[in-house]
Amino acid sequence: MKSGKCIVARLSFILIIIALVIGATLPSRSDTFHNAPGSVLGQGNPYTGQRNAEIGHKLYEQRCASCHGQDAQGMGNVPALASGATQTARPGEIFWFITHGDAANGMPSWASLPEQQRWQIVTYLKFLRNPSGLLLTAATGMDTPGNGKLDAPAPTPPFTDFRFEKPGTFRKITVQDLPAPFATKPVGNGPRIVPRPGNVWPQAPEGFKVELYTTGLDNPRLIRTAPNGDFFVAESRLGRIMIFRGITSDGQPEITSIFASGLDRPFGIAFYPKGPHPRWVYVGDTNAVLRFPYRNGDLRARGPAQHLADLPSGRGHWTRDVRFSPNGKKMFVAVGSGSNVDDPDTHPAEKDRADILEFNPDGSQMRIYAYGIRNPVGLAINPQTGQLWCSVNERDMLGDNLVPDYITHVQPGGFYGWPWWYMGGRQDPRLEGKHPELKDKVITPDVLLQPHNASLEMTFYEGRQFPREYDGDIFASEHGSWNRSTRAGYEVIRVPLHHTGHASGEYEDFLTGFVLPDGNVWGRPVGVTVAHDGSLLVTDDASNSIWRITYAGK
Ligand code: HEC
Numbered sequence: 001m002k003s004g005k006c007i008v009a010r011l012s013f014i015l016i017i018i019a020l021v022i023g024a025t026l027p028s029r030s031d032t033f034h035n036a037p038g039s040v041l042g043q044g045n046p047y048t049g050q051r052n053a054e055i056g057h058k059l060y061e062q063r064c065a066s067c068h069g070q071d072a073q074g075m076g077n078v079p080a081l082a083s084g085a086t087q088t089a090r091p092g093e094i095f096w097f098i099t100h101g102d103a104a105n106g107m108p109s110w111a112s113l114p115e116q117q118r119w120q121i122v123t124y125l126k127f128l129r130n131p132s133g134l135l136l137t138a139a140t141g142m143d144t145p146g147n148g149k150l151d152a153p154a155p156t157p158p159f160t161d162f163r164f165e166k167p168g169t170f171r172k173i174t175v176q177d178l179p180a181p182f183a184t185k186p187v188g189n190g191p192r193i194v195p196r197p198g199n200v201w202p203q204a205p206e207g208f209k210v211e212l213y214t215t216g217l218d219n220p221r222l223i224r225t226a227p228n229g230d231f232f233v234a235e236s237r238l239g240r241i242m243i244f245r246g247i248t249s250d251g252q253p254e255i256t257s258i259f260a261s262g263l264d265r266p267f268g269i270a271f272y273p274k275g276p277h278p279r280w281v282y283v284g285d286t287n288a289v290l291r292f293p294y295r296n297g298d299l300r301a302r303g304p305a306q307h308l309a310d311l312p313s314g315r316g317h318w319t320r321d322v323r324f325s326p327n328g329k330k331m332f333v334a335v336g337s338g339s340n341v342d343d344p345d346t347h348p349a350e351k352d353r354a355d356i357l358e359f360n361p362d363g364s365q366m367r368i369y370a371y372g373i374r375n376p377v378g379l380a381i382n383p384q385t386g387q388l389w390c391s392v393n394e395r396d397m398l399g400d401n402l403v404p405d406y407i408t409h410v411q412p413g414g415f416y417g418w419p420w421w422y423m424g425g426r427q428d429p430r431l432e433g434k435h436p437e438l439k440d441k442v443i444t445p446d447v448l449l450q451p452h453n454a455s456l457e458m459t460f461y462e463g464r465q466f467p468r469e470y471d472g473d474i475f476a477s478e479h480g481s482w483n484r485s486t487r488a489g490y491e492v493i494r495v496p497l498h499h500t501g502h503a504s505g506e507y508e509d510f511l512t513g514f515v516l517p518d519g520n521v522w523g524r525p526v527g528v529t530v531a532h533d534g535s536l537l538v539t540d541d542a543s544n545s546i547w548r549i550t551y552a553g554k
Contacts, residue, residue, distance in 0.1 A: 041092055091126065149485045213252065243258075257300065270322045272328070415443065424444060494510040
């Protein structure tokens with residue numbers, strides 16, 4: 001018995017050493033999906049289209065759902081396939097990985113499935129682009145127009161698409177402009193991600209300069225500037241928070257550090273209390289609010305996470321931004337819906353979702369601050385009015401120009417429509433006749449954006465570098481559409497407030513050029529923050545970079 005234990009201990013020691021040696025010699029991050037050979041990158045999927053996706057769906061349910069979840073949302077340590085790496089990987093890479101598997105990590109090889117079936121599963125996985133759109137997909141017979149309609153006629157203003165986005169262009173969408181539901185057919189048109197061609201660069205208005213601050217990140221998402229000027233960045237997929245410090249003379253970070261790891265899809269980051277000397281860094285994991293002890297200058301959390309509050313989670317929209325009220329007495333947490341348009345009356349999983357929740361800073365006394373906000377991704381406090389604002393992803397599957405995403409100040413107790421209604425007191429046709437008493441309660445948001453834009457983080461410009469007319473304006477990242485026949489979004493926008501603290505409904509294209517003329521996408525803005533020197537930093541989870549925009553003058 002004794003010697004048996006000893007051998008086991010020795011064996012595991014040797015195994016650990018071997019693992020460490022192998023780990024140390026592997027590149028820290030590979031350029032292909034699960035180290036697929038480069039030869040598979042250009043491999044096209046011979047079995048595309050709706051029919052193959054439906055067959056793939058059945059195969060998926062038989063072979064894969066047990067581990068990856070019914071909606072491919074992932075479970076425990078089994079990764080999601082409806083989002084994350086699989087959605088940015090190329091078809092050939094996914095096919096290769098399914099074929100080989102990764103036995104050591106629990107993913108079987110599916111080489112025994114006929115080749116055609118493996119490709120059909122790949123087709124299905126690529127249909128899953130949006131966690132909510134998916135199961136509706138099979139039911140509605142969506143088109144999959146490859147890279148979208150590139151030769152479609154120019155859209156009728158105020159609607160637009162990537163072909164007409166240009167820095168300096170102002171736009172304004174009102175409820176009168178909205179088409180009827182299903183005026184056009186819903187489409188599945190997620191981005192095809194390609195490397196940035198060497199001669200392509202993001203475009204900003206005249207007088208601004210765009211530089212690459214850093215690249216080689218793993219899916220950088222939210223970015224926030226600490227009181228000491230450090231940049232905190234959520235690498236949500238890896239479960240960690242990074243710090244980037246300083247700007248060298250050639251525009252690079254001076255120091256890069258891992259602040260915290262082992263988190264569950266962290267997104268929101270907030271420093272508390274307000275002011276120059278915070279004592280905590282709050283983090284919004286997908287299922288909880290945590291906080292780490294912190295002093296200015298720390299490059300690593302100085303202690304373990306404190307768990308403050310559980311958050312509703314599960315399938316669907318997973319980001320959880322966190323902000324504090326100006327007096328520091330309340331904490332706001334944005335929790336998106338679990339689905340596209342499931343009725344909470346009949347879907348208990350939607351309880352306390354599609355809401356902005358309010359807590360005490362210690363995580364106690366949760367209540368609903370505002371509701372019916374389908375997926376509020378970015379939160380910000382307006383420095384001039386002290387009001388909470390948010391940036392929201394509205395519904396899919398009603399056609400190209402419904403429902404507009406939006407940016408708005410949030411009224412306490414306010415109802416923003418989801419899922420029964422939307423702006424202008426219009427009923428969602430999928431929930432006809434439900435909750436007539438709420439019709440007149442639906443608040444029309446301040447700024448309507450292009451439908452399906454995927455509006456993510458937002459921030460108010462409090463820097464001193466840009467021209468005076470930018471003071472107090474909003475910048476927001478538009479990650480880009482999947483449910484639109486010609487892509488929209490894939491840009492950073494500015495919402496001018498004209499020094500009033502209030503929006504007039506208009507917005508401006510600010511940073512564009514992330515989609516190539518052939519419809520392929522190389523960049524997708526996610527996070528946006530203002531640096532202490534007044535420059536604007538934008539994370540991009542397609543090219544895995546952070547861009548820095550400075551004002552150079554005319
Ligand atoms: C027995 C459980 C199990 C089954 C069944 C299973 N997988 Fe997996 N799969 C895993 C695990 C565990 C991983 C993570 C492996 C790793 O970390 O390398 C994974 C990883 C993956 C990945 C990579 C995802 C990423 O983000 O890195 C893909 C793609 C994938 N599986 C597809 C499939 C498909 C398609 C099927 C069905 C044909 C399937 N899996 C069936 C357990 C399973």
